[in-house]
Amino acid sequence: MSARFWILDVVFFALLVAIAIPFGRFLTRVFAGENRASQRALGWLERGIYRVAGVDPAKEHSWTAYAGLMLLFSLVTQLVTHVLLRYQHKLPFNPTKLDAVPPWLAYNTATSFTTNTNWQSYGGETTMSYLSQAVALTSHNFFSAGVGVCVAVALIRGLARAESPTIGNFWVDLVRVHLYVLLPLCLGYAVFLVSQGVIQTWQGPATWTALDGTQQWILRGPVASQEAIKMLGTNGGGYFNANSAHPFENPTPLSNFVQMLSIWAIPAALCVTLGDMMKSRGHGRAVFGAMAFLGVVGILVLGYFESKGTPLLANAGADLGTLGHPGGNMEGKELRFGIADSALFATVTTGASCGAVNAMHDSFTPLGGLVPMFNMQLGEVVFGGVGAGMYGILVYVILAVFLAGLMVGRTPEYLGKKIDSRDVRFAALYALIPAFSILIFTALGLMTEAGRSGIANAGPDGAPVPHGFSEVLYAFSSGTANNGSAFAGLTAYSPQHPIFYSLTLGLAMFVGRFPLIIAALAIAGNMAKKKRVPVGPGSFPVEGGLFVGLLVGTVVLVGALTFFPALAIGPLVEHVMMHR
């Protein structure tokens, strides 16, 4: 791996920490209503919204009410999107005269964006009108990210409070995250992206006569405004089919670097918020450390295997050295990013539940492609989705503390709160539900004709090969983990088979989102009620190296035990075949 690879990754992590600390402190103030400077500017709007909506900001919700309102909001906004997609042909801002989005695809897409997955069974440029992109889809880029942060903050509140029946006001949290965090940041971010070459226009396609005399048509549209929240909200649904590999979405190495930082910005900042709100900055640092450790391992493995290239390319006569060119496995990668910026991007986007791609994961080397898949199967806790990564890792913290308690034979206790059987039941559900969804739907996909027909990479005469298995496993890992990236050779929607993947992936995305949020909120409610016992010498420390090791061990163990057999059939055996 080149010197550039190491410098890039070191600078990336240094900047991530530098951003996370002040940003996390700011988030703490926002959710406590103590962000005085920004309230002076926008407080009138916040209060106006509560008045129009008839919301009393001082009245807090129990965990069940919080969960109910979250579900209501998600349902209403999903319906809005579904209707807009079905009727886009009758609505304005449709310069290429696209037809309505077909029913199953509309269901799948609406679910996908509502759950912060942004799995795309379609190519943007040939399916979505400008209005669908800017309203039906971009709205959820904001809303689903906002909901995620709300849930994370509610869970932290539940852990931090004692003897409280409530965990916050859902509407207040939701309005604040949009007004003070997402919208202001995106305004500046989107304009920066335009400066790099990301387009932002309502004009129709551009056309020209290419050098070889053929006429080319390139779709345009309001891309930068969608791109900014796509990254910052860990959504990942691209305007174009090629996503952040398309030069109009990600034109320069600098735009690429900032996009990577923005994916992890809020998840990393929430670690700082966690430390602040629980009055234990060491705990916030430890959680950050565990996430960063898993991220670094992924980057190194992915970078190593992609930079080595594949025997197939070498045997076909391509030079994989690095004299005057990036070398390595360049199939499905953009030259301006090379191996280093592609490997880092792939780890960042799948560690978080973003799912934007700047290289085609389907063409990665077997073990290079294993990294994104395993990141998703760990439950998106390598920084994770906006909010989702934080509530996910906190469930694993509870499991880790519980396991540590079992090992030493004491009642497990987490920062002064005793962990009881109800907490552990919900935490276990949280860990098990995604495993069932991924493995059972993958099996279903392989056992049915409709499932197998979507596979692109097959052996001679269509014989099944490990890579085809990986495509299906990747799809359900991505859907369940609400990531949205793909081994994109898989055809998840075709007029011949409109239902199978639309329905199963739709269910996987739903199961990977709402039951888990309810489990997290249930833990929040249960924890908030409890008395706090003073932290004593017998309490398990939730900071420092020992705890980081235990947390990483818990996350990896649950993931590895569950998914090792599946990974063995897919990428591992493919790696062995490659070097046969």
Next chain:
Amino acid sequence: MIKNLRACLAITAILLVLCCAFYPAVVTAAAQAVFPSQANGSLLVQNGVTRGSSLLGQTFGDNAQWPEYFWGRPSAASPDAATSVLYSSGSNYGPLNPALKDEVEARVKALRDTGVTGPIPVDLVTKSASGLDPHLSPAAIQVQIPRVAKARGMQEAELRALIAEHTEAPTLGFMGERRANVLTLNLALDAKRPVAHVAPAPASSTALAAPNAVTP
């Protein structure tokens, strides 16, 4: 319940206006005012004629027919049948896919047929992620210099100087690869030493496979 529904509908409506009307409108206004060229696609306009976008690569249906231009990276992008817009895509070939081997071998052979004897950089024979990659590595450009020099009747040193003008270094020394923009380079070639296009007799064995997108 009614109260909650009212709150939900009102907040949804207000957030929709803020995030999906106000926000894109402000960004568009700012973008068009401050960065009009970038906001509309970084179009390259010569004498009032749009020649392409400096961000998007252009491919030749059959490279062998166009020896006077530098060839960019192979592409899996293709025009959509219904709307004609170019559909961006990678090949999505897995690392062991036999089709990948066949295609790379064919491209290597096509280059060898033009007289390339040294190593052939991997980026010149693999498809990019978007199918619209405008760049090549310096090494991938250099192996094409003898062919282009011959077709245009130019000195190789002249071409090297031109390539250097169109080569960008990694941003701040560590972001992204050293790269040359193939389209702007080709347009500069045409400006400096125009040649009438005469396609050599087709040699079907050296023709590259047509772009073969795997639609996701």
